[in-house]
Amino acid sequence: xxxxxxxxxxxxxxxxxxxxxxxxxxxxxxxxxxxxxxxxxxxxxxxxxxxxxxxxxxxxxxxxxxxxxxxxxxxxxxxxxxxxxxxxxxxxxxxxxxxxxxxxxxxxxxxxxxxxxxxxxxxxxxxxxxxxxxxxxxxxxxxxxxxxxxxxxxxxxxxxxxxxxxxxxxxxxxxxxxxxxxxxxxxxxxxxxxxxxxxxxxxxxxxxxxxxxxxxxxxxxxxxxxxxxxxxxxxxxxxxxxxxxxxxxxxxxxxxxxxxxxxxxxxxxxxxxxxxxxxxxxxxxxxxxxxxxxx
Amino acid sequence: xxxxxxxxxxxxxxxxxxxxxxxxxxxxxxxxxxxxxxxxxxxxxxxxxxxxxxxxxxxxxxxxxxxxxxxxxxxxxxxxxxxxxxxxxxxxxxxxxxxxxxxxxxxxxxxxxxxxxxxxxxxxxxxxxxxxxxxxxxxxxxxxxxxxxxxxxxxxxxxxxxxxxxxxxxxxxxxxxxxxxxxxxxxxxxxxxxxxxxxxxxxxxxxxxxxxxxxxxxxxxxxxxxxxxxxxxxxxxxxxxxxxxxxxxxxxxxxxxxxx
Numbered sequence: 001x002x003x004x005x006x007x008x009x010x011x012x013x014x015x016x017x018x019x020x021x022x023x024x025x026x027x028x029x030x031x032x033x034x035x036x037x038x039x040x041x042x043x044x045x046x047x048x049x050x051x052x053x054x055x056x057x058x059x060x061x062x063x064x065x066x067x068x069x070x071x072x073x074x075x076x077x078x079x080x081x082x083x084x085x086x087x088x089x090x091x092x093x094x095x096x097x098x099x100x101x102x103x104x105x106x107x108x109x110x111x112x113x114x115x116x117x118x119x120x121x122x123x124x125x126x127x128x129x130x131x132x133x134x135x136x137x138x139x140x141x142x143x144x145x146x147x148x149x150x151x152x153x154x155x156x157x158x159x160x161x162x163x164x165x166x167x168x169x170x171x172x173x174x175x176x177x178x179x180x181x182x183x184x185x186x187x188x189x190x191x192x193x194x195x196x197x198x199x200x201x202x203x204x205x206x207x208x209x210x211x212x213x214x215x216x217x218x219x220x221x222x223x224x225x226x227x228x229x230x231x232x233x234x235x236x237x238x239x240x241x242x243x244x245x246x247x248x249x250x251x252x253x254x255x256x257x258x259x260x261x262x263x264x265x266x267x268x269x270x271x272x273x274x275x276x277x278x279x280x281x282x283x284x285x286x287x288x289x290x291x292x293x294x295x
Numbered sequence: 296x297x298x299x300x301x302x303x304x305x306x307x308x309x310x311x312x313x314x315x316x317x318x319x320x321x322x323x324x325x326x327x328x329x330x331x332x333x334x335x336x337x338x339x340x341x342x343x344x345x346x347x348x349x350x351x352x353x354x355x356x357x358x359x360x361x362x363x364x365x366x367x368x369x370x371x372x373x374x375x376x377x378x379x380x381x382x383x384x385x386x387x388x389x390x391x392x393x394x395x396x397x398x399x400x401x402x403x404x405x406x407x408x409x410x411x412x413x414x415x416x417x418x419x420x421x422x423x424x425x426x427x428x429x430x431x432x433x434x435x436x437x438x439x440x441x442x443x444x445x446x447x448x449x450x451x452x453x454x455x456x457x458x459x460x461x462x463x464x465x466x467x468x469x470x471x472x473x474x475x476x477x478x479x480x481x482x483x484x485x486x487x488x489x490x491x492x493x494x495x496x497x498x499x500x501x502x503x504x505x506x507x508x509x510x511x512x513x514x515x516x517x518x519x520x521x522x523x524x525x526x527x528x529x530x531x532x533x534x535x536x537x538x539x540x541x542x543x544x545x546x547x548x549x550x551x552x553x554x555x
Contacts, residue, residue, distance in 0.1 A: 154414060157413075157414075158410070158414070162413045162420075163399075163403045163406040163408075163424075163427075164410055164413070166396060166399055166400045166403055167400065167403055169389070169392060169400075170389050173389040174389060176387070177388075178389075179372050180347070180371055180372075180375055180380070180381055181375060181380075181400055181401045181464075181467055182372050182375035182376050182403065182404045182467050183372060183400065183404075184372050185372070
C-alpha cells in the first residue's frame with residue numbers, strides 16, 4: 001500500500017510534466033489540425049533557457065522560469081510564422097514533415113551551441129524529502145505539481161473567460177466563419193503557439209531542476225509520450241490533455257514500481273502499447289469528439 | 296454617396312468569370328435582393344464583398360461616416376470591423392459553443408484589454424468582460440433568444456439557428472448585412488416568421504440589407520429593389536414589379552422562349 005502511494009506521488013509529478021507538454025500538442029492540433037512534432041524541442045529549449053537564466057543572468061528561480069517561458073513563447077511564434085504559416089494552405093503532410101525538420105534543426109543547433117554532453121542544471125533549492133509514515137514526498141515533486149496546477153488554472157481561465165479564449169475556441173470550430181465575425185485568425189493561431197510553447201518551457205525548466213541536468217536530446221522521449229498523452233485524452237481537448245498527461249505519468253510510475261526486473265526496463269514500451277490500444281478501441285481518445293472529416 | 300458601391304467587379308476562377316464586370320450601388324437603409332439561377336455568381340459576389348476572395352479587378356467602396364473606404368483592399372476580419380457582416384447559405388454557427396458565446400465572439404473586437412491584463416486581472420479586464428456580457432444579453436433579448444443563452448447552438452431548432460446566425464452577424468456591430476439564403480430549408484411558417492424578423496431588425500437597428508434568396512415570395516414581399524445576376528453578369532435591376540416583367544429575367548430563369 002505504501003509503495004502504491006509512493007508511486008502515485010511519483011506518477012503525479014511525472015504526469016505533470018507530460019500534461020504541460022501535452023497541452024501544447026492538443027491546443028495546436030485543436031486550432032490548425034497540425035501535430036507539432038517540434039514541440040518536444042521547445043520543452044528542451046525551455047530547459048536550457050531556464051538553466052542559462054539562472055547561471056548566466058543570475059535570476060532567481062521563479063523569474064528564470066518566467067524568462068524561459070517568455071523566450072520559448074517567442075521561439076514558438078517564430079517557428080509558426082516562418083515554418084508553418086506559409087504552409088497553411090498546403091497539404092497536412094507538408095506541415096508535418098516541416099515540423100519534424102524543425103525538431104531536428106532545434107536539436108542540432110542546441111548541440112552545436114551548448115555541446116553534445118549534458119550540462120548541469122543548478123540546484124537552486126535544497127531537496128528535502130518529507131516522510132509521512134513511509135510515504136516519501138520530495139520537495140521538488142511538490143514544486144512541480146504546484147506550478148503545473150497553477151499554470152493549468154491560468155490556462156483554463158484564458159480559454160474560458162477571456163476574449164482570446166473565445167477566439168481560440170471559435171477558430172477551432174470554424175476558421176472561415178470566425179474571420180467573418182471579425183476574429184483575427186492569424187493572431188489567434190500565433191498566440192496559441194505562444195501559450196503552448198510557454199507551457200512546454202515551464203515543463204522543461206521543472207524537469208531540468210528535478211534531474212539536475214539538461215541535454216539537447218532530452219525533448220524527444222517526453223515529447224513523444226506527451227503526444228501519446230494528448231491522444232489518450234482526446235487530441236484537441238484541453239481537459240483531455242491534462243487527464244492524459246497524469247494518466248501516462250501514473251502508468252509509467254506503476255510499471256516502474258511494480259514491473260520488477262522483468263517489466264520496468266520496458267516502461268516506455270508500455271506507454272506506446274497503450275497508444276496502440278487507444279487507437280484501436282477509442283480512436284478519438286477519452287474526451288475527444290468523434291470528428292468525421294467532411295467528404 | 297451610396298453606402299455600398301461596387302465598381303466593375305470581376306472575379307475569375309481559371310478561365311471562368313464567376314462575377315463579371317458587375318457595378319451596382321446600395322443606398323443606406325435599403326433592403327435589396329440579389330437573385331439569379333443556380334451558379335449565377337451570387338455567393339461568389341458575397342465572398343468578394345466580405346473579403347473571402349480578392350477581386351480579379353474592380354473595387355468595392357463602403358461609406359463609413361464621412362469616410363469612403365475601399366473594402367476590397369482589407370483582410371476579411373477588418374471588413375467585419377468596418378461594420379459589414381454576413382450569414383452563410385449552410386448554417387455555420389460555432390455549434391459546440393453556447394448561444395451567448397456565439398454572440399460574444401462576434402463582439403470580441405470591442406473588448407479592450409490584453410492577455411497580460413487578463414492574467415494579472417488588472418486594467419479593463421473585468422469592466423470590459425462585464426460590458427460585453429451585458430451587451431450580449433441585451434442583444435439576445437432584442438432578437439428574442441435570451442432565454443436560450445446557455446443552450447449549445449447545435450441544440451437549437453432549425454429556425455432558431457438561422458435566427459442566431461443573423462443575430463451573431465449583427466452582434467459584430469454591422470450596419471450592412473449580407474444574408475445568404477436565410478430562408479433555405481424553412482417551411483412556409485418559418486419563412487413567414489423570418490420575413491417579420493428581418494423587417495423588424497432592419498427598422499430597429501437601422502440596417503442596410505442585401506439578401507440572396509430563391510424563395511420569390513419572400514424576395515418580392517420585402518425587397519425594395521432587386522438585382523439579377525446570370526452567368527456572373529448583372530442582367531437587370533429594378534423594383535419587384537419591374538423585375539417580374541423583365542423579359543431578360545424570365546429568359547434567364549426559364550431559358551429561351553420556345554415558339555409553339
